[in-house]
Amino acid sequence: MRQTFIRSSWFKAGLRGSLSPSHRRIEHGFNRYQATSISLENALTEVPASRFLSDPKTVAIVGCPFGGGQPKPGVDKGPIRLVNAKLPEQLKGLGWKVEFNGHHPFEEIDAQSDPPIGLLKNPRYVSRACKAVSDVVGAHAKNGQLPLMLGGDHSLAMGSVSGTLKQYPDACVIWVDAHADIHTVDTTDTGNIHGMPLSFLLGLGPKVSEFSWVKPLLNPSRLVYIGLRSVDTSEKRILKENGIRAFSMHEVDKYGIGGVVDMALDHVNPKRDLPIHLSFDVDALDPWYAPSTGTPVAGGLSSREGHYICEAIYQTGCLVALDIVEINPSLGDVRSVEKTLAVGCSLTRAALGERLLFTDTNEKSASTLTLVGYIELQTSNHRRLTSFLNHPHLQRCLSPSLHPSTTYFLTMSFAHSLSVHDDLYDPWREDSFTHLLPKPSYDWLDQEEPSPFAKATASKTNRTTSLPFEPSDHIASLLRRVHPNLVHAINPWCGLRGSRDTDEYSSLEGEPWAETARGWDEGSLLEQGPADDFTTFGLDFTSVEHDEQTSVDTLGSASPEVNPPQAALAAPADHARDGSSCSCPRQQLSQVESTKQTPQSATPSSATSVAVNCSSVEALLAAPLDNAREGPSSSRPQSPPRVENAQLIPPRRTPRSPSQRTAEPSAQRSATRSVLVAPADRAPVGPSSSSPPSQGKKRKQTEEIVEVEKRETKKRRTQNEGVQGEEEPKRTTNQGNQIAEDEVDLGVHGIINRGGKKLECTYCDKFFANGAHAIVRHVQSNRHLEKLPHEIREELSKAAKLHCEHCNKEISGGRRDSLRRHYDSCTVLHPEKCGKRLRR
């Protein structure tokens, strides 16, 4: 039996070009209008925060008032002051669940009972404190929480990193510090253990029985430094002997912080799939920004550079633990202390998702939703789907290009091997399931249109069908690995509608892609080709600048009023302002120097105003992945040494002059807000140049388009005339049928409600028996929307809100399961309940 899962609407919608024979296995395309369909609902409710943490994302604050690893009093007050500065509230403001049950009590040991071991000072005190921290951090990590260790001195990281490694043995450690903190027992000059934690974690140097609990779980290749500038001679030797990668301030100056972070990540976490422990010593920052610390060293990171590190690591979705250490509120004047505490808070926020242009990842608005692409997988094979989603090619395509502040969704559809049900699977016909698929386990498909048929069929019998896997959760978890903010939407119905349209094939006759379509029909995809064939998947990432309006909006939403707790201490993203008024000596110098050099082009990950767009299908086909990768990364000044696996896909800038921007019609501008529009210079959607259709076909298509356009213009004109108060024009369907007076014209929707029963789509010939909701969805999911102005599209998405079909109540949240829950209390379905409630 033929598998007929070619979507009629797609062919009509101009996705034909994507069906070239060379892309027969994986269909991909981009239909930005689906952004307003069900995808939106799913995307709005599902924003995975991390690859490793549990939901809801929880940060467990481990306050460590401890300074035994160094000699200066006061560092133990650091965590207390950070908490008093409302750090927990600030993190809540970022959407985290915060667990903080008071600071950890560290039992003091008097000096006599804790004599030095060799040169090591307070060895027992430090060891016990670190052991306790290790246990606590390990427990939080085990619970799927993110432990935030607030020091205290940096010796505590011996504990926190141990705790992390217990739970995540393959975790990597990014150590941001002015110092290497890698002295061994026999190399330390000072005996201060805060200069030694890494040697214990790496198992270097002579063993000290007091520290035997520290397991040398850290592999030197999993450690990377950023910000070093005070490294003792013996430490340099240790770094060299152990091949430990370090990015000193020299490299920061040379490559820029973006390059350094990329290289650091490429070294320890090339596929961005390993858990990351970020250990941030505030002395990595220039003392200008963090003066209140015990061992300040001039020439450090600017505030922005420090924040960039945190932001970039958050963006990997791999952060599992964070240390913020060495803030000593007893050092310096009041202003210095405030400054240091403020930067400690804002570094923490940056590492936990605070963004410069957006409020937070949990606040989802249409402007943070970007459709990345459309994938149609012609497979029902679980293994193949997994290998596709796990394929490094896809990961490389998506991962580095997606900005963390944006929720992306990938609309995916799956042609299941429903061949046996072929003629039966029509959700619009209640009887279509009744004998073969009595209780479909198509919940994932049902999700969007369950009520008419799912209810009807569920009651009949419990026979289940044999879908090979339950895609929703599975895909969600796989996509989370690609990018934490990448969500998916399964978009079932247009395919289902098309499933009966076998005549589509005849209309394909002579087209180069007809063969492909047949190939799918015969299930060839399932049989042939190793997973590697999926490399044909190539999204074309094109940078599209947010229009000015968007930037202003999003910037506005990040203003301090939005988040009062943060304002209490430091305005959110206050670090962003550092540059202008900065008198940090290093930055002044580099500012002077940078004017001499070629201006640095924006690195992709720092370009907050750049979004990713997979534009027309033709562009996809014309631009294989490798081409898509060419771009600004190669034009970066002094591009860093080749970093393995760092397949950055730099967004291609499409520069537009300000006058060009203002010249854009406002409707078009605002349309770019929620759904990014392909830049004008992209090839128009139509037959691929690589697979030109026959002349005749081409003409037929053009004629079709012209006809549709004519219809549109006519319609618009008659509408306008109506507004001007002239005689009301006769209303007709696209078939030319006149609309009777008792028929409701949904006008702007392009939908005619015929006698309140059957609905006809004005743009194609389809009829719907299942209510306005269904047809609104239909119009959205087909490319009819393309023809509608933005305002109308917005109205449409409003109209697509879920309502109970019995009492017409709007279902808040617009989710199907909420609707199902609502049925239980629906006053029309259960008048008796309603009565009870009234009596009460």
Ligand SMILES: NC(=[NH2+])NCCC[C@H](N)C(=O)O
């Ligand atoms: N985490 C720190 N602040 N470490 C400073 C260490 C300074 C010096 N290398 C020492 O061993 O004493």
